[in-house]
Amino acid sequence: MNTFRNGKFNLSGESLTDNFELLVKALDASISGIIITDNNQPDNPIVYCNKAFEKISGYQRSEIIGHNCRFLQKDDRAQPARQKLSDCIKIGSDCLVEIRNYRKNGDLFWNELYMSPVKDKSGHITHFIGVQNDVTDRKKAEQDLRQQKDLMEKKIEERTAELRDSEAFLSSIIQTVRESLLVLDPQFNVISANGHFLKTFKVSSEETVNKHLYELGNHQWDIPQLKELLVKILPTNNPVVDFEVEHDFPHIGRKLMLLNAYRVELEGQYKDQILLAIEDITDRREIERRKDDFLSIASHELKTPLTTIKGYIQALQRMVSSEAGERFKTTLDKVAVYVDRLNNLIAELLDVSRIQSGKIELHKTPFNFDAMIGETIEAMQTSTPSHHFILKGSTNSLIEGDESHLIQVVNNLLSNAVKYSPESKEIFIHLSRVSEYVKVSVTDHGLGISIEDQKKVFERFFRVGDVQERFPGMGIGLYICDQIIKNHKGTLWVDSKKGEGSTFSFTLPIGEGQANGN
Amino acid sequence: MEIKKILVCDDDEGILDMLALILEETGHEILLENNSMNVLSIIETQSPDLILLDLWMPVISGDQLLKSIRANSDMHDLPVIVISASRDGRKIAQQAGASAYIAKPFDYQELIDSVDACLSGDITHMSNTI
Numbered sequence: 001m002n003t004f005r006n007g008k009f010n011l012s013g014e015s016l017t018d019n020f021e022l023l024v025k026a027l028d029a030s031i032s033g034i035i036i037t038d039n040n041q042p043d044n045p046i047v048y049c050n051k052a053f054e055k056i057s058g059y060q061r062s063e064i065i066g067h068n069c070r071f072l073q074k075d076d077r078a079q080p081a082r083q084k085l086s087d088c089i090k091i092g093s094d095c096l097v098e099i100r101n102y103r104k105n106g107d108l109f110w111n112e113l114y115m116s117p118v119k120d121k122s123g124h125i126t127h128f129i130g131v132q133n134d135v136t137d138r139k140k141a142e143q144d145l146r147q148q149k150d151l152m153e154k155k156i157e158e159r160t161a162e163l164r165d166s167e168a169f170l171s172s173i174i175q176t177v178r179e180s181l182l183v184l185d186p187q188f189n190v191i192s193a194n195g196h197f198l199k200t201f202k203v204s205s206e207e208t209v210n211k212h213l214y215e216l217g218n219h220q221w222d223i224p225q226l227k228e229l230l231v232k233i234l235p236t237n238n239p240v241v242d243f244e245v246e247h248d249f250p251h252i253g254r255k256l257m258l259l260n261a262y263r264v265e266l267e268g269q270y271k272d273q274i275l276l277a278i279e280d281i282t283d284r285r286e287i288e289r290r291k292d293d294f295l296s297i298a299s300h301e302l303k304t305p306l307t308t309i310k311g312y313i314q315a316l317q318r319m320v321s322s323e324a325g326e327r328f329k330t331t332l333d334k335v336a337v338y339v340d341r342l343n344n345l346i347a348e349l350l351d352v353s354r355i356q357s358g359k360i361e362l363h364k365t366p367f368n369f370d371a372m373i374g375e376t377i378e379a380m381q382t383s384t385p386s387h388h389f390i391l392k393g394s395t396n397s398l399i400e401g402d403e404s405h406l407i408q409v410v411n412n413l414l415s416n417a418v419k420y421s422p423e424s425k426e427i428f429i430h431l432s433r434v435s436e437y438v439k440v441s442v443t444d445h446g447l448g449i450s451i452e453d454q455k456k457v458f459e460r461f462f463r464v465g466d467v468q469e470r471f472p473g474m475g476i477g478l479y480i481c482d483q484i485i486k487n488h489k490g491t492l493w494v495d496s497k498k499g500e501g502s503t504f505s506f507t508l509p510i511g512e513g514q515a516n517g518n
Numbered sequence: 519m520e521i522k523k524i525l526v527c528d529d530d531e532g533i534l535d536m537l538a539l540i541l542e543e544t545g546h547e548i549l550l551e552n553n554s555m556n557v558l559s560i561i562e563t564q565s566p567d568l569i570l571l572d573l574w575m576p577v578i579s580g581d582q583l584l585k586s587i588r589a590n591s592d593m594h595d596l597p598v599i600v601i602s603a604s605r606d607g608r609k610i611a612q613q614a615g616a617s618a619y620i621a622k623p624f625d626y627q628e629l630i631d632s633v634d635a636c637l638s639g640d641i642t643h644m645s646n647t648i
Contacts, residue, residue: 299605307533307623308532310624314540315539350605361606
C-alpha cells in the first residue's frame, strides 16, 4: 500500500493522527457502506462501520458494534448467498454476493456485498472488510424485467398453442367441407389438396401434392376455361366468384363445376398463393333441370283442359241470347273470372320455379310505358266492376323491358289492391317520372299492412297471418313482382298503415336515350 | 264471304272439339286432326288455307312439323298459327317460322282476329317483338 510506508501514513497530514482522521473522513464520505469485522475475536464481531453503512442499514454504530453481521438478514437465513459467504470466510477468499438484508425498521434492501479478508504476514486472516451497496432499485428493475419476460413467454406460449389449435381446427374444417379445395403456388403447383378434392376426383394425395395443376391425373385439369380463369381473369379480378366450368373427366365423367379462386395479396409467406375452391354442381343442376321440366310439363298438362274449359265458356258467353236472365250471365262471367285466376296460379307456380333457378327469361324490347299501364288498367276495369280505377299522371317514356312480365306486375298490384279493399271502391294509380326513372304507385284504402309484415310481403310463400283466413292465396304474387322489377333494375316497395290502406310503388330505369320527353 | 279450309291439329281431343265449336262460327270449313303424322298428307290432299297447330305432340312435334312445312316448296307460304300451353311456345313458334302465336288458354276474340288476319294475308310471319 503506497500510503502506508515505513510504518507511517504517507498522506499530506502532519501527524499520524491527521492522516488517520483524513482516512476516516474518506471512509465516511463513501456512498458504499463499509464494515470491518475482527476475525481474531469470537463470532467475528463488527469493529467498524462508516456513515454510509448507518444510512443504508438504519442502525447507529453504537447499536451494532460488537455484533456479528448476521443480524442484517434477520430471519431470512436460508439464502444461497449466505452459504457462499460462509464458504469464502472459511477458505479466506474474497467474494461478491447479492444478499437480502433488512433495515432496522424491517424494510428489505438488496445488499451487493463485496467481502474481502485481511491477512497478516503469516497468512492468518485477521479481519474481514465488507463493502455494501444498496442495489434494491436495480434488483427490483431486474425482477420486474424477469417477470415481464416470464409473462411474455407465457403469453407467447399461449398464443402459439392457440395458433396451433386454430390451425388444427382450420385444417379439420378444410378436410371436412364438402367442397374441393386446392392451394396453388404462383406457378400453379399444388401445395395442398383437401380430402373432398381427392375423393371427388378419385386421386391420391401423392399424385396431387407438389404436382403442377395442369399435369394432374394425366392432364385432366388442363382445361382451357380454367387456364383462362387463372391466367386472364384472376390477376385483374381478385377474387373470382362462381366461375362455371364444364369438363369431361376421363374416368369420372362430365362435371359441372363452380370455381371460386382467390389470390393471397397479403404480404408474407402466403403471398401470391392461390386458393381454388371447386364446387361440383353437376347433380344440383340436374335436379334443377328435372324440377323445371316437371313444372313445365305439369303446367302444360294443367293448362290443356283449362284451355278447353275457357274456350267453351267463351263460346257459351257468345251463345247466351239476349233473353237469358241476368243471373245466368253473371254466373257465367264469374266462372270465366275463376278460370282466369286458376290459369294465373299455374303461371305463377312456373314463374317461381324459374326465378329460383335464375332462369326467368326476360325479352326486353322498348315499349310505350303509359300505353301499357292504360291498357292493363282498362282490362282490369272491365273484369272488375266492383271497383273504380283512377289513373293520374303520366311518364311519356319508352321503357326497355319485358312488357308481358311488367303487365303481370301491374295486374298483380291492381288485383291485390282490389282483393284487400273489399269495403273501399276506389283504386288510385299514379304515374310520374322521377329523375331517370318512371314511377308507378297503386293506392288502395283497404286493410293495410302492419310495419312488421311490410318487410315480409315480398318474401316467397309469406302470407299475412290474419289475412290468410279471409283471403286465401299462395303468397307468391308479390315475390314474383319483386323479382321481375329487380330483374329490370328497379325497386318495388310498400307504404302502408294498418286499417288505412296500402300504396305499392315501383320504379324502372328509363334507358339512355329512351325518354322521348313529349 | 269466301269459304276457306282450316286444318286444326292438336293431340288433345277436348281442345279439338272446343276449337271446332268456336271456329264453326267463322263459317269456314274446319278439318280436325289429332295425329300430327297425318298433317303433311292432309295438306297435300286437302290444301287447307290455314293451319292451327299445337306444339307438344307425340312422335312429331308441332315445331318439327312447321319446319317441314316451311322447307317444302309446295307449302312453305301456308299460314300457320301455333297455339300452345308451353311457356316457351312463343319463342319456339317464332324460330320454327309460325305466322302467328296464340298462348293457351286463349282469348276468343284474339283467336278469331288472328284467324281472320292470316286468312286475309295481313299476317305472314310473327313480328320480332313480343
